[in-house]
Structure formats: structure tokens, C-alpha cells
Amino acid sequence: MPKRGYHHGNLRQALVDAALELIADKGPQGFTLSEAAKRAGVTPAAVYRHFEGREDLIAEIARQGYEIFADLMDYAFDDGKPSAMAAFESTGRAYLAFARKYPGHYVAMFESGVSVNRTPELATAAARARGVLEAAAEALSEHIPPEKRPPPAMFSAHIWAMSHGVVELYARGAPGRQTPFPPEDLLETGIGIYLRGLGLIAPDG
Amino acid sequence: MPKRGYHHGNLRQALVDAALELIADKGPQGFTLSEAAKRAGVTPAAVYRHFEGREDLIAEIARQGYEIFADLMDYAFDDGKPSAMAAFESTGRAYLAFARKYPGHYVAMFESGVSVNRTPELATAAARARGVLEAAAEALSEHIPPEKRPPPAMFSAHIWAMSHGVVELYARGAPGRQTPFPPEDLLETGIGIYLRGLGLIAPDG
DNA sequence: TGTACATCAGTGAACGCGCGTTCACTGATGTAC
DNA sequence: TGTACATCAGTGAACGCGCGTTCACTGATGTAC
Numbered sequence: 001m002p003k004r005g006y007h008h009g010n011l012r013q014a015l016v017d018a019a020l021e022l023i024a025d026k027g028p029q030g031f032t033l034s035e036a037a038k039r040a041g042v043t044p045a046a047v048y049r050h051f052e053g054r055e056d057l058i059a060e061i062a063r064q065g066y067e068i069f070a071d072l073m074d075y076a077f078d079d080g081k082p083s084a085m086a087a088f089e090s091t092g093r094a095y096l097a098f099a100r101k102y103p104g105h106y107v108a109m110f111e112s113g114v115s116v117n118r119t120p121e122l123a124t125a126a127a128r129a130r131g132v133l134e135a136a137a138e139a140l141s142e143h144i145p146p147e148k149r150p151p152p153a154m155f156s157a158h159i160w161a162m163s164h165g166v167v168e169l170y171a172r173g174a175p176g177r178q179t180p181f182p183p184e185d186l187l188e189t190g191i192g193i194y195l196r197g198l199g200l201i202a203p204d205g
Numbered sequence: 206m207p208k209r210g211y212h213h214g215n216l217r218q219a220l221v222d223a224a225l226e227l228i229a230d231k232g233p234q235g236f237t238l239s240e241a242a243k244r245a246g247v248t249p250a251a252v253y254r255h256f257e258g259r260e261d262l263i264a265e266i267a268r269q270g271y272e273i274f275a276d277l278m279d280y281a282f283d284d285g286k287p288s289a290m291a292a293f294e295s296t297g298r299a300y301l302a303f304a305r306k307y308p309g310h311y312v313a314m315f316e317s318g319v320s321v322n323r324t325p326e327l328a329t330a331a332a333r334a335r336g337v338l339e340a341a342a343e344a345l346s347e348h349i350p351p352e353k354r355p356p357p358a359m360f361s362a363h364i365w366a367m368s369h370g371v372v373e374l375y376a377r378g379a380p381g382r383q384t385p386f387p388p389e390d391l392l393e394t395g396i397g398i399y400l401r402g403l404g405l406i407a408p409d410g
Numbered sequence: 411t412g413t414a415c416a417t418c419a420g421t422g423a424a425c426g427c428g429c430g431t432t433c434a435c436t437g438a439t440g441t442a443c
Numbered sequence: 444t445g446t447a448c449a450t451c452a453g454t455g456a457a458c459g460c461g462c463g464t465t466c467a468c469t470g471a472t473g474t475a476c
Binding site: 212216235247248250251255365 | 418419420421422423
């Protein structure tokens with residue numbers, strides 16, 4: 001893998017990686033094209049060989065983020081094993097873990113202001129992620145007494161919203177906005193209570 | 206109220222109002238000191254007679270936001286009337302309504318990156334808002350069977366997280382991230398299911 | 411009621427900065443023959 | 444294996460821009476006597 005020389009080799013991905021570091025280090029707005037280029041060892045102008053501009057780079061980061069996210073969610077749900085309830089709680093935990101482990105992607109996806117429809121590729125990736133969550137909700141749906149069964153898309157949105165809210169309010173930066181509870185516990189108990197409200201019986205009680 | 210002349214009269218609040226408009230119009234980052242000054246009919250340098258700088262202005266906006274927010278929440282909860290459950294659902298709706306009606310404040314509070322501890326006044330206002338929610342949770346707590354009663358601060362955090370998540374994901378901008386459900390319905394059903402999980406009986410069934 | 415003066419809230423010009431983007435260019439690479 | 448040439452991925456200089464902030468200033472206001 002010849003890294004040296006006039007030609008970079010894989011500048012496109014190198015720019016993505018540099019931008020990820022910047023976003024993770026310096027917060028949502030601490031990212032500039034010029035600095036990402038510098039970190040990748042390249043002139044700002046070189047960026048334009050690979051991206052249309054600043055927004056386009058962010059969109060690509062978000063796209064990669066949605067791919068990772070969808071994979072993680074899929075893996076965490078694990079076809080509803082060992083139990084519907086445990087699988088869904090695991091999905092919630094995975095959401096939090098994703099936000100922690102991939103802060104740059106997370107910001108690009110949810111806090112950058114870039115529309116999910118900015119590029120077709122991004123829209124596709126985002127749709128896939130939503131699909132994974134809704135499929136999980138559908139699988140869970142069979143364990144809910146029919147008379148209190150809301151549309152799967154609805155309670156997948158509920159779970160997503162609660163997870164997102166916990167991350168935004170209690171896990172990310174937000175210095176001073178603590179509760180006495182770790183975000184992980186908050187999310188786990190929250191989802192647990194919600195699922196009980198749906199009529200699911202907790203396996204241990 | 207003499208608006209004309211060399212002296213403005215109430216420039217401090219005029220700057221806050223101008224900044225609010227800008228933030229609401231142009232999104233989280235579409236706010237510059239210079240433009241706010243211009244809208245208030247004043248030179249950018251004049252801002253420094255009233256604020257330490259850009260961040261300080263945002264902090265003041267956030268502070269005013271928390272005050273309004275706390276009042277709204279307090280009013281919505283209405284001492285738990287007519288029923289604990291209805292009061293809490295009303296609180297959730299008020300959260301959404303606040304985000305819609307005061308988008309500038311909302312952004313300054315939750316999306317501007319300004320820490321809640323930036324100024325003592327801001328910290329106080331934010332603490333008051335949290336206090337209102339926790340007091341509501343405490344009142345509700347008495348209607349929950351003791352064996353499934355989590356700490357009030359915990360389920361107030363749950364409700365807040367779910368409300369915040371719904372707002373962020375489904376109500377604010379975020380073009381393309383729709384569900385087939387209006388945010389209001391999503392939030393109401395979500396909180397309803399959660400409260401049922403807590404052991405609260407819905408009055409109508 | 412009138413004058414002198416301190417205080418205060420603005421002005422306007424200037425600053426240095428780094429940004430995103432463009433442009434004509436050049437050095438490296440790959441391919442046809 | 445060697446040469447000519449097209450293609451491509453970088454360079455480097457320059458641009459216009461608007462930002463936040465500073466500074467010495469000046470015009471308006473309020474108060475003491």
C-alpha cells in the first residue's frame with residue numbers, strides 16, 4: 001500500500017477518516033474542509049477531486065454511519081433471541097453504544113443538519129437502518145396481546161425516540177445535565193417499563 | 206417608549222429578540238452576532254455594551270427559554286389534575302408545543318452547544334425546569350404500586366428523554382425522517398404505554 | 411430654571427483570521443503500439 | 444522492452460467574504476448645585 005508520493009492512493013476514505021476525528025474531537029461544528037484536508041496531508045483543493053464540497057463529505061460520513069448503525073442494530077436484535085424483550089433491550093443498548101463508539105458518525109447523522117435526502121446513497125442507507133428497526137418491531141409484535149398491539153412502525157419509533165433522547169440529553173457532552181443515573185441504566189429501565197406497558201411479560205418477574 | 210435616537214432604550218432585549226428570529230429562520234448555526242446587531246438597528250460593536258460576546262448572548266436566550274419552559278411545564282401538569290396520567294400526558298404535549306412555538310429558545314437550550322453551566326443565571330433556570338419535572342414525577346409517584354415504583358427522578362428522565370427524542374427525530378426539520386404518525390400522536394401513545402408499564406391504569410380503559 | 415459635568419450607550423473604522431471554493435498548472439500513472 | 448501519449452490526482456496561489464472583536468471617539472442623558 002504505497003502511501004507516499006504524489007498520488008495518495010485512497011484519499012477519499014482518508015478524508016472521511018480525518019473528518020471523523022475532527023468531529024469527534026471538536027464537536028459538531030468543529031469541522032472544516034481545510035483542516036480535514038490538512039490532516040490527510042493534502043491541499044484543500046484536492047478535496048474537490050473526490051467530493052462536491054463540504055456538505056457532500058458530511059453526507060458520505062453519515063452514509064457510512066447508517067450502514068454501521070444498521071449492522072449493529074441487526075446484530076443486537078439477533079432475530080429476537082433469546083426472548084423478544086431481551087432482544088429489544090439489547091437493541092436499545094446498542095443504540096447507546098453506537099453513539100459512544102462512533103461519535104463522529106453519530107453527529108454527522110443526527111446533529112449536522114444534513115438532510116437524509118442529500119444524496120440518494122445516504123437516503124438508501126438511512127432507509128435500511130429504519131427497516132432493520134421496523135423489522136425488529138414486527139417480530140416483537142407477535143408477542144403482544146392483539147388488543148393492545150399498536151402498529152409496529154409506531155413502537156419502533158417510540159423505542160428509537162427514547163433511545164435518542166437518552167443519548168442526547170444524558171450521554172453526549174451536555175455538561176451539567178446529569179441525572180444520578182448512568183445513561184445505560186436509564187435506557188434499560190425506560191425500555192423495560194415501556195415494553196411492560198405493551199403487555200410483554202418480563203422473563204424474570 | 207422612545208425607540209428613536211442615539212440611545213436605543215432596551216437594546217439588550219432587542220438583541221435577544223433579533224437573535225431568536227435568526228435562529229428560528231436559519232437553523233441552529235444561522236446566527237451571527239453581526240446580523241443580530243444589524244436587525245436590531247445597531248452596530249456590531251454595540252453588542253459588547255450588553256453581552257460579553259456571542260456565547261453570552263446565546264446563554265441569555267437559553268436562560269429565557271428555560272424560564273418559559275418551566276412555566277409551561279408547571280402549568281401543563283396543573284398539580285396532577287384531573288388525573289395523574291392525564292396530567293403527565295399533558296406535560297409531554299407541552300414539551301412538543303414548546304419546541305414548536307419557541308424554536309429559537311429550543312435551539313439555544315438544546316442544540317447550540319452552550320453548556321448549561323455557562324452562566325450562574327442559566328444554571329439556575331435550567332435547574333428550576335428540572336425541578337418542575339421532578340416534582341411532577343414525585344406527585345405521580347404516589348399513584349404507582351410501591352413494588353414497581355422507580356425513583357421519581359428516573360421516570361421524569363424517561364419522560365423527558367422520550368419527549369426530546371420525538372421532537373428531535375420527528376418534529377424538527379429533519380426532512381425525510383418521517384413516520385406515518387404525527388409527532389403529537391407518537392408522543393401521546395408513547396407516554397401512555399410507558400405509564401401503563403409503570404402500573405398506572407388509564408382512566409378510559 | 412439653568413448650567414457644568416460625569417456617565418453611559420452608541421458609532422465607525424479597522425484588525426486579523428480562516429473559511430470554502432476556483433483556477434491554471436504539473437507531476438505521476440497507466441496503456442497502446 | 445521501450446516510447447508516446449492520454450488520463451488523472453494532486454499543487455499552490457489567489458479570491459472574496461463575513462466573522463468576532465478592539466479601539467478611540469462622540470453624542471445623549473441624567474444629576475448636582
